[in-house]
Amino acid sequence: MSDRTVRVLSVGSALPGPPIDTAALAARFGMDQLWQSWVDTFIGTRTRYLAIDLATGRPGQSLADLGEIAAARALAGAGLSAGDIDVVVLGTATPDTLMPATVNVIADRLRIDGIPTFQLQSGCSGAVQTIDVASSLLATGRYRTALVIGGDVIAKHYDVSADLKSLPPEELVNYLLFGDGAGAAVLTTDQRPGAPEIRAVLTRLSGLDRQPGQILHWFGIADRHSGRAPAQEDYKAIEEHVPELAEEVVQELLDDLGWARDEVEHLLPPQLSVTMTEKIVERLDLPHAREITLVGDTGNNGNALLFLQLEKLLARMTTPSRAIAVAIESSKWTKAGLALELSGGA
Structure with a gap:
């Protein structure tokens, strides 16, 4: 069905x-x-x-x-x-x-x-x-x-x-x-028993007037000897903006769903680095949320990380429970988030 x-x-x-x-x-x-x-x-x-x-x-x-x-x-x-x-x-x-x-x-x-x-x-x-x-x-x-x-x-x-x-x-x-x-x-x-439901998905471009925090170049025949570095990272800008954007994501998801902060049992935070994640988790202030952080063991593998976190989440979620995931892209500053719920009737 x-x-x-x-x-x-x-x-x-x-x-x-x-x-x-x-x-x-x-x-x-x-x-x-x-x-x-x-x-x-x-x-x-x-x-x-x-x-x-x-x-x-x-x-x-x-x-x-x-x-x-x-x-x-x-x-x-x-x-x-x-x-x-x-x-x-x-x-x-x-x-x-x-x-x-x-x-x-x-x-x-x-x-x-x-x-x-x-x-x-x-x-x-x-x-x-x-x-x-x-x-x-x-x-x-x-x-x-x-x-x-x-x-x-x-x-x-x-x-x-x-x-x-x-x-x-x-x-x-x-x-x-x-x-x-x-x-x-x-x-x-x-309808599948035990499968968490997606309650909300958020993606927002937030890069107006902000310089890119990360640049990744492609090189062709004409510019392969240009001397440009293939990858550049403005870590200072990322330290400044990512926690702020992550906080905005969580607040918007909570407001849209009518969830209280103490009703979130699992948090999948942004995963740039271990030290950055620690700062973000503290700022998000979800008092009862169990953190799922893997970056210390896997490195920041970009678009793979949320799926690695979700894999752990599915093994941990019990009925009923709620989870929020946050991902921030620093190249031109896109904030994104996801809310899932495993209800008693799932």
């Missing part, structure tokens, strides 16, 4: 292994113990997963590879096959190629065909945007089941021969914060 309420049936994830700790990163780039201590204190990331061979810089798993694995796991967790999917949406800032769209490569590998597919170009908020687009389509009644995927492979932009001691902070920080990975979820309007 189907209605217009969208539910999360299952979530799957994929990380390129093995995890790389800060000591291994420091050894590869010739950084000393003082540098490692700085990373531990000010960033907090213990390990990250990179889809390259750190010794040689050779690429390993692609976004399509990781997305296929995550999606297959989500389908298996839902007890569904490719033929049950009515629409596919992928969110990423780092597609494997500009054409063909990575979403279609993943769909082809899963034997999905003859349905609408969408690829959203976005940073960390892209994971929420995939859910927003898919939920909106499901709510029309034209479709019943959607596969949403999020992931990023930023390590392909790394120069493993770089001298980190000479890099400016806006380039150095990218080697410390980020990891690679993918996640996927199956959404449906079918």
Whole structure:
């Protein structure tokens, strides 16, 4: 039986292994113990997963590879096959190629065909945007089941021969914060016991008159020797704006739903770094919410992180309970959030 309420049936994830700790990163780039201590204190990331061979810089798993694995796991967790999917949406800032769209490569590998597919170009908020687009389509009644995927492979932009001691902070920080990975979820309007319901989805562009906090370049034949850094991060601007935007997301979701702060049992906060997440959680002030934070072990793997958090959430949610997730994209400042509820009648 189907209605217009969208539910999360299952979530799957994929990380390129093995995890790389800060000591291994420091050894590869010739950084000393003082540098490692700085990373531990000010960033907090213990390990990250990179889809390259750190010794040689050779690429390993692609976004399509990781997305296929995550999606297959989500389908298996839902007890569904490719033929049950009515629409596919992928969110990423780092597609494997500009054409063909990575979403279609993943769909082809899963034997999905003859349905609408969408690829959203976005940073960390892209994971929420995939859910927003898919939920909106499901709510029309034209479709019943959607596969949403999020992931990023930023390590392909790394120069493993770089001298980190000479890099400016806006380039150095990218080697410390980020990891690679993918996640996927199956959404449906079918009534399924134990499946949390999506109560609200929020995505808002908030970049008017704000300079980009992150820039990620693509290079073609004409500009490949331009000397521009492939990735730049304005960490100071991110420290200033992300907590403020996260607070706005939570307040808007609470206001729209009429939920009190002490009624939220689970919080999935933005995951730029461990230290940043700690500051944001304190500012959000949800007194009874259990925090689901993974960035210390996975690195910031962009659009994959929300799905990794949702995977943990589904294993923890009991009846009844409410959860809020927040994702902030700093490239041109997009705020996004998600509210889920597992009610007594689910």
